[in-house]
Every structure is written in structure tokens, then in C-alpha cells.
Amino acid sequence: MISLTINGKAHELDIDPDTPLLWALRDELNMTGTKLGCGMALCGACTVHMNGSPIRACSLPISAAAGAKIETIEGINSPAFQAVQQAWRELDVVQCGYCQSGQIMSATALLQTNKKPTDAEIDEAMSGNLCRCATYHRVRGAIHQAAEKLGGKV
Template sequence: MISLTINGKAHQLDIDPETPLLWVLRDELHMTGTKLGCGMSLCGACTVHMDGTPVRACSLPVSAVAGTNIQTIETINSPAFQAVQKAWRELDVVQCGYCQSGQIMSATALLQTNSKPTDEQIDAAMSGNLCRCATYHRIRSAIHQASDQLGAKAK
């Protein structure tokens, strides 16, 4: 039996401890906002937060997250997330949209720890997230816009 806290809710699961977190989220708990991209932690589509840090759920065994707090795109609602989501819409970041939950989770984590990132810091934080539609310039612009919005709220 594995005990998990996901989106603030405790779960007891009788599951193989080596099962990737992604499959627990999608197949066992029916949280389908986190996507499978590559299955090897290379594309970032499966990004979730573990104790506030972005991690790849596709290759992370569920046993490694026991005792941590996992947050998925379904319930994240921090000021940083709200600013990112608003900027994403205003700048029309999304094309196909498949990578976007992972992109948004990584961008939110960045802004929660660095409210005014440089281009280089954005590129480093987002480097593990691939976008096959190549909207990288819009993603970076949206992160800057979200940062500006967060800074305006703080004043």
C-alpha cells in the first residue's frame, strides 16, 4: 500500500511501487491534465510539482513521491499560475496544446521562486519542456508578461 498526497488529498493505493506517477494520476485517479509525451523525462509534457518543484511524472516511480505533496494542473491556483494562465491566453501561446500543461507547470514553478526572471533564467527553467509547434518565443513573452503582472500586484 502506498500513501500519496495529490492536490491536497490523501490517497491509499495498492499498486506496484515502481509504477510511474503519471500512470497513477491518469489511470488510477483519472486526472488526465498531465500528459504523456516521450515517456523518458525528455519532453516535459508530464510535469507536475513535487513539494513545489517541477518533476517529470512519466518516469518517477510512485514510491519516490510517497510522503511528498504532489500538485497537478487540475488544482494549481497560485497567483503565479493565474498570471501565467492569463498571459498564455492574451498572447495566444497555444497551438496544438499538447505540451501546455507541462509548460504552464514549469513556468508557474519558475515564477513562484523567481518573480522577475531574465531571458536566460526562463530558457534554463523551461529547457526541459519541448514544444513541437515551436512557440518558444511566445512562451518566453508570456512568462515575462506574467512576471510583470505579478510585480504590478505586489506594488
């Protein structure tokens, strides 16, 4: 049995310890907001937070997440997340939407640690998140807008 805390709730899973966290979330716990993109931790579609930091759930064995606090797109609700979500809507960031949960999780993690990121800092923080529709300029604009809305309240 592997013990996980996901979105503030304790879970006990009888699962192979090498199973990627993504499959535990999607197949065992029916949390389908986190997406499979490449399966090799290169595209960022599977981004979740582990102990507050963004990680790729597709390549992290569930055994490595045991005892950690995992937060998914379904459970996050910080002021930074709310500001990001609002900015995403206002600036129509989403096109096809497939990568967006990972994009939003990475943007939220950035704003939780950096209240006023520069373009270069945004580009660095978001560099592991690929968008097939190329909405990168809208993503950057939404992160700046979210930072302004937060006004230092992260």
C-alpha cells in the same frame, strides 16, 4: 498501499511501487491533465510539482512520491499560476496544446521562485519542455508578462 497527497487531497493506492507517477495520476486517479509525451523525462509534457519543484511524472516511481505533496495542472491555483494562465491566453501561446500543461507547470514553478526572470533564466527553466509547434518565443513572452502582472506577489 502507497499514500500520496495530490492537490491537497490524501490518496491511498494499492499499486506496484515501480509504477510511474504519471500512470497513477492518469489511470488510477483519472487526472488526465498531465500528459505522456516521450515516457523518458525528456520532453516535459508530464511535468507536475513535487514539494513545490517541477518534476517529470513519467519516470518517477510512485514509491518515490510517497509522502510528498504533488500538485497537478488540475489542482494548482497559486497567484503565479493564475498570472501564467492569463498571459498564456492573452498572448495565444497555445498552438496544438499537447505540451501546454507541462509548460504551464514549469513556468509557474519558475515564477514562484524567481519574480523577475531574465530571458536566460526563462530559457534554462523551460529547457526541459519541448514544443512540437515551436511556440518558444510566445512562452517566453507570456512568462515575462505574467511576471509583470505578479509585480512581486508570488
